[in-house]
Amino acid sequence: MIDWATMGPQLATSIQQTLYMVIITMIIGGILGLLIGILLYATRPGNILQNTVLFNVLNFVINLVRPIPFIIFISLVGPWTLEVIGTSIGTNAAIFPMTLMTAVVLGRIVEQNLVGVDPGVVEAARAMGSSRTRVLFDVVLRESIAPLILGYTFIFIGVVDMSAVAGYIGGGGLGDLAITYGYQQFNYAVTLLAVAVIVVIVQLAQLLGNFLAKRMLHR
Amino acid sequence: MTSIVSFRDVSKAYPGRGAAKGKPVHALRDVTFDVQKGSITGVIGYSGAGKSTLVRLINALELPTGGTLTVNGRELTGMGEKQLRGLRGGIGMIFQQFNLFNSRSVAKNVEYPLIVAGWPKEKRAARVAELLQFVGISDKARQFPSQLSGGQKQRVGIARALATNPEILLADEATSALDPETTTEVLALLKRVNEEFGTTIVVITHEMHVVRSICDHVAVMELGSLLEHGHVYDVFAFPKNPATQKFISSTIADKPSPDTVARLQQLHPGRLVSITISEAPGSGAGSNQRDISSLLASYPAVHDSVVYGSVTEIAQRPFGSLTYVLEGPDHDVDAVIKGLSQLTTVQQWPAAAVAGTDDEGAQR
Numbered sequence: 001m002i003d004w005a006t007m008g009p010q011l012a013t014s015i016q017q018t019l020y021m022v023i024i025t026m027i028i029g030g031i032l033g034l035l036i037g038i039l040l041y042a043t044r045p046g047n048i049l050q051n052t053v054l055f056n057v058l059n060f061v062i063n064l065v066r067p068i069p070f071i072i073f074i075s076l077v078g079p080w081t082l083e084v085i086g087t088s089i090g091t092n093a094a095i096f097p098m099t100l101m102t103a104v105v106l107g108r109i110v111e112q113n114l115v116g117v118d119p120g121v122v123e124a125a126r127a128m129g130s131s132r133t134r135v136l137f138d139v140v141l142r143e144s145i146a147p148l149i150l151g152y153t154f155i156f157i158g159v160v161d162m163s164a165v166a167g168y169i170g171g172g173g174l175g176d177l178a179i180t181y182g183y184q185q186f187n188y189a190v191t192l193l194a195v196a197v198i199v200v201i202v203q204l205a206q207l208l209g210n211f212l213a214k215r216m217l218h219r
Numbered sequence: 220m221t222s223i224v225s226f227r228d229v230s231k232a233y234p235g236r237g238a239a240k241g242k243p244v245h246a247l248r249d250v251t252f253d254v255q256k257g258s259i260t261g262v263i264g265y266s267g268a269g270k271s272t273l274v275r276l277i278n279a280l281e282l283p284t285g286g287t288l289t290v291n292g293r294e295l296t297g298m299g300e301k302q303l304r305g306l307r308g309g310i311g312m313i314f315q316q317f318n319l320f321n322s323r324s325v326a327k328n329v330e331y332p333l334i335v336a337g338w339p340k341e342k343r344a345a346r347v348a349e350l351l352q353f354v355g356i357s358d359k360a361r362q363f364p365s366q367l368s369g370g371q372k373q374r375v376g377i378a379r380a381l382a383t384n385p386e387i388l389l390a391d392e393a394t395s396a397l398d399p400e401t402t403t404e405v406l407a408l409l410k411r412v413n414e415e416f417g418t419t420i421v422v423i424t425h426e427m428h429v430v431r432s433i434c435d436h437v438a439v440m441e442l443g444s445l446l447e448h449g450h451v452y453d454v455f456a457f458p459k460n461p462a463t464q465k466f467i468s469s470t471i472a473d474k475p476s477p478d479t480v481a482r483l484q485q486l487h488p489g490r491l492v493s494i495t496i497s498e499a500p501g502s503g504a505g506s507n508q509r510d511i512s513s514l515l516a517s518y519p520a521v522h523d524s525v526v527y528g529s530v531t532e533i534a535q536r537p538f539g540s541l542t543y544v545l546e547g548p549d550h551d552v553d554a555v556i557k558g559l560s561q562l563t564t565v566q567q568w569p570a571a572a573v574a575g576t577d578d579e580g581a582q583r
């Protein structure tokens with residue numbers, strides 16, 4: 001069973017570590033993903049920064065990286081992590097590959113949401129004399145806020161998943177807790193506890209995301 | 220009247236897409252015509268005729284690939300992107316699907332073109348209030364588009380299009396997504412815009428009654444070419460081009476179809492003729508119906524009865540077609556038809572024996 005005297009503080013630390021990894025990843029990866037998505041959208045044939053080479057390169061990289069299982073991706077970018085973060089183990093070392101993967105996946109999600117904006121609305125703005133840059137920021141991005149919020153909410157779950165895997169490289173967090181105490185020490189109750197906390201975190205994020213998206217949809 | 224938009228041999232070819240790559244699509248071919256300042260000009264034609272292309276050239280959403288296009292005295296060819304944006308800002312546009320910004324409230328939708336045009340904030344609020352008042356939706360200012368009916372959405376669209384006091388308003392199938400009653404209201408609003416502000420309006424439509432109720436000029440298009448254009452009444456009542464005649468009779472539906480002709484011939488013995496009711500050409504006063512009635516009355520041996528048709532007005536002038544069955548001695552019926560031909564356009568339907576073949580009847 002659970003010995004709360006030791007497990008209590010342990011759990012608190014794990015929650016803190018998980019939240020730390022997830023939040024930092026969501027912020028940095030979220031911004032990078034938004035930029036990649038906008039760049040993909042803008043370099044598309046017929047758009048403002050139309051650039052077939054850049055568009056194809058970005059597309060290729062995303063298609064290449066996205067299907068790599070995260071645990072393999074960690075070791076793949078390991079040398080780079082070491083160079084950028086200074087170490088390849090620990091919470092900060094975990095955040096690096098998490099951020100990269102998040103940026104790549106989000107890039108695609110953002111691009112798809114921008115492409116999905118009704119071309120009629122874009123045409124209406126252009127007909128008013130709005131410049132293409134202005135159309136991108138005032139209309140395309142603005143009209144996609146609600147679906148983007150849902151996209152970010154969706155990614156959040158993936159990031160929590162990645163944070164658990166990151167336990168393997170000493171990132172700590174709830175995944176690490178479940179593995180070291182639950183799995184390796186045959187304490188199933190700890191595993192259940194870790195699951196319960198993750199479910200709560202994910203559900204809260206989902207609720208918040210849905211709430212914000214709904215407000216932005218104005219329905 | 221002076222012209223505000225003038226097309227001179229304007230062509231537009233799009234590069235072919237997909238399977239047709241390398242083979243350009245000729246959306247417009249050598250179009251020459253003028254839109255009169257202050258007019259409401261209708262553009263009609265079957266799907267794919269090039270109507271939207273024609274209108275999108277006026278506000279430079281597309282650029283011509285041939286010919287010269289002059290809008291508001293300025294030639295479009297050679298203009299830079301910045302100048303083109305300025306030009307677009309002075310032309311309003313409304314759409315079939317309204318194309319409102321769903322993430323912005325009604326008031327913010329109407330405000331947006333003012334922001335683009337660089338109006339100071341203090342002036343914007345007053346202008347938005349004035350516009351919403353004009354289109355009759357002041358109470359909806361804080362609502363979002365998804366909370367409005369189709370008619371209300373189009374009113375927002377119109378307010379937004381008029382925000383910067385444009386000299387030209389383009390409407391691409393602006394009432395096609397609305398029910399008949401709402402269509403009438405929106406058309407009345409457009410008419411009011413034209414009358415109160417003198418805005419030149421170009422409306423694309425496939426609904427004949429739109430042209431009938433608000434347009435004073437009309438242009439008929441087919442397969443990228445402009446077949447005919449002029450005053451609505453002249454084009455509708457006396458179409459010169461056979462394709463225009465066909466388009467008009469198919470959309471007005473006041474002439475019987477081949478099926479109907481066959482049925483009528485079975486029901487009624489006698490000769491079937493369709494005649495055009497209009498102002499007698501050149502007379503400029505009253506319909507030709509009076510002369511037609513007198514003519515028929517002067518042949519008592521010929522019994523006439525109307526079996527199909529309708530008479531209405533276009534641009535407040537009489538317009539329609541009536542189909543008669545004429546019964547009597549052959550000689551007299553021939554004389555009546557000859558007399559009618561001098562008064563109006565007569566279409567004789569072939570006798571019952573040949574009905575049902577592809578022969579559409581002779582036009583005199």
Ligand SMILES: Nc1ncnc2c1ncn2[C@@H]1O[C@H](COP(=O)(O)OP(=O)(O)OP(=O)(O)O)[C@@H](O)[C@H]1O
Pocket residue numbers: 233234236244245246264265266267268269270271272273
């Ligand atoms: N961007 C484009 N690229 C390639 N072809 C186009 C493009 N826009 C229009 N076309 C083609 O040009 C022709 C005329 O199209 P247009 O949209 O002007 O017709 P329309 O009269 O408005 O038809 P509808 O009544 O269906 O709206 C069509 O054959 C269409 O397929």
Ligand SMILES: [Mg+2]
Pocket residue numbers: 270271272391
């Ligand atoms: Mg069209």
